[in-house]
Amino acid sequence: MANKRIFAGEPLRSLRQRRGLRQAEMAATLGISASYLSQLENDERHLTPALADALASAFPIDWADLAPADADTIAEGLRSALADPQLSTQVPGEQAERLARQFPAFAQAFVELHGLHARSRQRLEMMDETIGASLAAGGRLPWEEVRDWFHLANNYVDRIDRDAERLAYEIAGDEASPRVRTMQQWLRQAGVGVEWKSGGPMRRFDEAARAIQLDSNQPLESGRFQLAYQVAALALSDQIAAIVAEAPLRTEAARHLLTVGLGNYAAGALLMPYERFRSAARTLRHDVDRLRQLFHTSFEQCCHRLSTLQRPQARGIPVFFARVDMAGNITKRHSATRLQFGRFGGACPLWIVHEAVAIPDRIHVQLAEMPDGIRYVSIAKGLVKPSGSFYRPPRRYAVVLGCEAALADEFIYADGLNLRSEDAVTRIGISCRICPRDACDQRAFPPSDRGIAVDPSQRDLVPYRVVEG
Structure with missing residues (x-):
């Protein structure tokens, strides 16, 4: 040939x-x-x-x-x-x-x-899912179905994203992102009244009265996001309903959760219009603080949006994103990289995100290597959301964002790392249950598919040695 x-x-x-x-x-x-x-x-x-x-x-x-x-x-x-x-x-x-x-x-x-x-190579991950799925009668829980739907969509919904982008240009004009004032004007033109009231749910929409009530105690970025959710839910209701109708979900609860998930996706796409946000991210080398100031959004909202930049012929750099609570549970996750999260159970204790939960409002940076040899630059930041009352503890969690080390030039947070030093690399895994590393001082328990050898005459930091199964 x-x-x-x-x-x-x-x-x-x-x-x-x-x-x-x-x-x-x-x-x-x-x-x-x-x-x-x-x-x-x-x-x-x-x-x-x-x-x-x-x-x-x-x-x-x-x-x-x-x-x-x-x-x-x-x-x-x-x-x-x-x-x-x-x-x-x-x-x-x-x-x-x-x-x-x-x-x-x-x-x-x-x-x-x-x-x-x-x-x-995902066999152990699927084993992990099987263990978790067995906890729910009849298979996956509704939220797991919706989580997997977004995963299979690569966390990018083209129909919603493009329509939300057009809507953002209509509302915001030449500004980077729609403001509270302009979104309220759009809602009033659509016949929907807006009331900010202290206390109550973050957002409540009375369809019969055509009125939306928002909690004025919530952080400004949160209130703005809830306002954007309602704008997107009304403007893109037909598109969202069509996608939900096509989705292979088993329960009504899952369909409602997907409706909410698509509304949240549309709100993010409205506040951070795709091409404007992608262009700014590339120019600012993914400096999240500068991005959130430009688009008037929160740190978490920006990180989440960066994980959705998967438009064909106009992709952002592939990143992973997750949110982890105080107990180590991964409550949000998506990866456009080769890194995959454990579907059930805690994350690797060596991962920087756990330190970030304990030390909030500081960006932690880590060069990490997975068992497959791929290295990643990760950042994690602990966040505290106030409850508004002494009797209700604030919500504490951390978000983590990262890309493959090969793309470090595009990621401002890699500037202070020595990418060539073997000693600077933290070798992590997905979770202890499916991690093949045989020399880890912080194992919680052995991998599920490997045997262990115990020598009663010797004690190390871990009281067993992982051997081939």
Whole structure:
């Protein structure tokens, strides 16, 4: 089969201009001459596999969005599979390209086999789910069904997100985000009265009276979010109802929970319109405090929104996001990275999020490595939400946000880390029950699928040694 030449002049030029680079600067990054880059941008030279690899390595998110549509998908899949860090032998991009061109059936089979292998690595996670699901009569609980629905949607709902973005532009105009005043005006034009009253639920909507009551004691960001929820719930009611009707949920409770979940999603998309928020996140290198000031939202709301930036051809950097309570329960979670959370039980005690719960209002940063060898830069911040009464303790929890260490240049929080130091890496797992690490001083209990050896004549920090099952 003849080699297929790929000309990428326009995507290359667009990428360079988006990054504000001169030809000489981008050429130096790619290890080529400025004249060679000029020829590539003018389609006088075609893109080689080695250069495609260099672009994907130097500009992973931008190049994923801009790569030519006629690139060989089998070759791309093969290169991705061969780049798995669990493989001891790394195959150069040009060799992978030749394999895909000359032996496409083999390449496709290898890609599929790698996919099967990746799914088999989730076996222990599924075992974890089985243990948890057995606690609920008849299978998963309604909230678990809805959580899994969002997980399968990759935490991005295109129909809702785009309509909420259009609505935000309609309400906010040139401002980054709709204000309380402009949202109240929209509601009044829709025939809905708005009353702020001390005490009561955070939000109550009386459909018959066409009136919404909001608790004035809640933090400003929370009240604004509840107002946005009601705007989105009214404006996008048909879209939300259609999605709920199509969802394969077993119970009425699950359908109601999905309705609420989609309303919350729409509220976030309304307050942080997709392209404005994505562009600001890239410009500010995902500095959450600066983002929340720009969009007048909370730290948690910004972190959650960053985990939803999965629009095709306009993705944000892949991040994971979770919220953990004082007991270590993960009450919110999503990952667009290769990191997956334990579905039941506590998270790894070495994870920085637990320290953040105990020490709030400070951003904690960690370089961590999972058992598969992938490293992540994580931040965690403990948050305290006041209850408004001495007799009601405030709500305390922490949120965690992170990306793969390979994208550290895009993540401002990595600036103070020594990414090259092995000693700076904290080696964590998903949860003790499914973690394969055989040398961890903070194990709560052994992994479910491994045996243990106990030596009565010797005592270490952990009173057993994990052995192969």
